[in-house]
Amino acid sequence: MALEPRMGRRDFLSLATWAIGGLIAAAYAIPGVAYLIGPALQKAAAQNWISLGLKTKVPIGTPTLFQATIQKQTGWIVNQDEISVYVLTEDGRDYIAMSNVCTHLGCRVRWVDDQGEFFCPCHNGIYDRQGNVISGPPPRSLDRYQVQVQGDELQILGG
Amino acid sequence: MTAQLGEWLDERFGWKRVWELIFLRKIPKVNWLYTLGSATLFVAVNQIVTGILLTIYYVPTPDHAYDSVQYITSQVPAGWLIRGLHHWGASAMVVLVVIHMIRVILYGSYKYPREVTWLTGVFLLLTVLGFGFTGYLLPWDQKAYWATTVGTRIAGVMPVIGDSILKMLRGGTDLSAVTLARFYGGHVWFLPVALTGLILVHLYLVIRIGISATPERGE
Numbered sequence: 001m002a003l004e005p006r007m008g009r010r011d012f013l014s015l016a017t018w019a020i021g022g023l024i025a026a027a028y029a030i031p032g033v034a035y036l037i038g039p040a041l042q043k044a045a046a047q048n049w050i051s052l053g054l055k056t057k058v059p060i061g062t063p064t065l066f067q068a069t070i071q072k073q074t075g076w077i078v079n080q081d082e083i084s085v086y087v088l089t090e091d092g093r094d095y096i097a098m099s100n101v102c103t104h105l106g107c108r109v110r111w112v113d114d115q116g117e118f119f120c121p122c123h124n125g126i127y128d129r130q131g132n133v134i135s136g137p138p139p140r141s142l143d144r145y146q147v148q149v150q151g152d153e154l155q156i157l158g159g
Numbered sequence: 160m161t162a163q164l165g166e167w168l169d170e171r172f173g174w175k176r177v178w179e180l181i182f183l184r185k186i187p188k189v190n191w192l193y194t195l196g197s198a199t200l201f202v203a204v205n206q207i208v209t210g211i212l213l214t215i216y217y218v219p220t221p222d223h224a225y226d227s228v229q230y231i232t233s234q235v236p237a238g239w240l241i242r243g244l245h246h247w248g249a250s251a252m253v254v255l256v257v258i259h260m261i262r263v264i265l266y267g268s269y270k271y272p273r274e275v276t277w278l279t280g281v282f283l284l285l286t287v288l289g290f291g292f293t294g295y296l297l298p299w300d301q302k303a304y305w306a307t308t309v310g311t312r313i314a315g316v317m318p319v320i321g322d323s324i325l326k327m328l329r330g331g332t333d334l335s336a337v338t339l340a341r342f343y344g345g346h347v348w349f350l351p352v353a354l355t356g357l358i359l360v361h362l363y364l365v366i367r368i369g370i371s372a373t374p375e376r377g378e
Binding site: 036 | 208212215227240
């Protein structure tokens with residue numbers, strides 16, 4: 001009596017069809033997903049030292065607004081972006097540079113000299129002159145840039 | 160467990176009968192040339208999947224089309240692969256539909272009762288050529304620009320209505336942003352709708368009527 005094969009020809013071909021089909025589906029799905037989530041995998045762009053202006057423009061104890069132009073690449077398009085940075089010095093030697101973007105939902109904060117605080121008009125977020133949250137919804141203090149002084153020139157790291 | 164779930168679903172969907180009718184139907188003894196239609200269908204699915212993926216990054220305007228295609232090819236992960244599959248799949252599509260048609264002619268498969276299957280096949284061939292013509296412009300490089308200039312000019316030499324056809328194809332007298340936009344719209348909306356409808360009718364007829372057997376000597 002011949003041995004009964006464990007798997008018939010029909011079952012084998014059916015299984016092989018499903019297996020090959022599965023491999024082909026995976027061969028599409030894996031690159032397809034990589035393609036779609038590509039932007040999330042991209043590393044942050046390299047940062048450069050950006051010149052803001054003369055340090056002599058910054059009075060002691062008052063945040064002073066500087067504007068700088070940075071190049072920003074989105075996809076295949078390179079844009080010139082204006083960024084605004086508040087620079088504060090307490091002693092004329094050490095400088096801190098703060099982004100004017102509210103840490104709550106990204107509105108622009110402004111320095112209100114009378115009150116001596118930063119104010120965000122969107123949801124009444126208030127920060128002190130060092131950028132620490134006093135009241136309102138912001139979850140953390142204003143973001144800071146790394147600063148260096150080259151001669152009389154203030155520079156921040158960004159890009 | 161899986162079998163139980165399958166039973167439960169089958170009671171509500173009745174898919175098993177449909178599955179059997181489509182995939183376990185009886186066919187005459189035929190040869191490998193009878194797989195050309197399925198091969199075409201496979202490449203068509205490839206074109207649909209990769210084409211949908213390409214629309215995620217491609218921008219059909221003169222100032223972005225070329226750069227966005229370069230971006231897909233050089234920056235996006237697996238972008239070179241997705242674009243490559245779509246590019247080579249397009250050529251494979253034309254080759255396959257043509258040899259599929261030759262097979263149908265040589266075996267006489269277009270005869271009664273399969274005339275309508277043949278007719279939908281003819282329109283499918285035209286649709287595929289339409290895809291090739293419109294898709295060729297989309298990378299917006301020199302080859303695309305001049306190929307479309309020449310291609311639309313050829314349509315324009317027809318007596319009496321030629322000039323109107325040329326303006327209709329280009330969306331004006333010259334090749335422009337309007338041309339690119341309408342070729343893109345045709346490529347991703349009009350033609351896919353036509354293709355899907357025609358494929359459904361074509362496949363329905365292939366399954367409903369059944370495929371032809373290989374002709375015998377003296378038949």
